[in-house]
Amino acid sequence: MKTLQIAIIVGSLRKESINRQLANAIVCMATTNVSFHFVEIGDLPLYNQDEDDHQSNSVLRMKSEIENSDGVLFVTPEYNRSIPGVLKNALDHGSRPYGQNSWDKKPAAIIGISPSPVGTALAQQHLRGVLATLNMPTLCQPEMFIQMKEGFFDKSGNISEASEKFIERWIAVMLEWMSLNQHP
Template sequence: MNRRKVAVIVGSLRKDSINRQLARALERLGEDRLEFDYVEIGNLPLYNQDFDGDYPPECTAFKQQVRDADAVLFVTPEYNRSLPGVLKNAIDIGSRPYGDSAFAGLPAAVTGASPGAIGTALAQQHLRNVLSYLDMAVLPQPEAFIQFKEGLVADDGRITSPDTRDFLEDFVDRFVAWIDRQRGEA
């Protein structure tokens, strides 16, 4: 079976981000079926419509990396009950100028982790609204709001909680099936 290439966009710039740890754990769970390609967003300038006619090279490279993928996985923290500004900026860059969105038509999944009991539920809802507008087919279920506790992800990327591991294995299984369905391969 061919592995599907997934552009992974982590909405946190922090080196030891719990959302980056979650992304690495998902990569380990799906490594036999998915090839994760991490799309870095920390080097992108703030979106400015003035450069729509002549995109900066880092923006063009970002868009090409997304276009080269079969699907996109967004792993987002929650800042002030919404998605982080750096993630929204990356989405704005990837979707502009009008008519040249790198995201249009791609299957996607959304998840995220937080120490709070509801994980990143509100950030994910806001992100889903944005992605819907961008014509992305977002995996509807399961919604994966992960409460992150110390030690949930081991240094090798293994999820230590059996219940969380089982849940995230199902999330990965359903994401793979979603990609195939959206790409007409199911």
């Protein structure tokens, strides 16, 4: 069985981001038939269409990392009931210039964690709309709107035993779905 190459994009730049912590825990929990790669988006300049003909090295690097992946896992917080600006900026850069959409046909999955009782539901809904426009088939079910509560992560930063099986099942579905949705 081929090893899936999954790019992870975390929509938060915070050093102590609980979404980055969630992404790290997912990497540790995944099977042996997957390799994860974190794609840096914090060094991208603000998108400006005037720069399409001479994209910065950081944009070219990000586009290459996406193009060389088998799928993309978005791990995002919710900012003001939507996706963070840094994530939207990365999506815009990856889709440009016109006709050079690095996201095209890449299977995607979305997960996020927040102190809010509805987790990152609204951010994920907005992100789904953007991903549809970018032609990224996106895992629909199960959705993962995680509320950050005391004890979700253990002292080592791993997902606690109480939530481990729940997340493991989602990871298995996500990886199977990405595997089945590969495009040549």
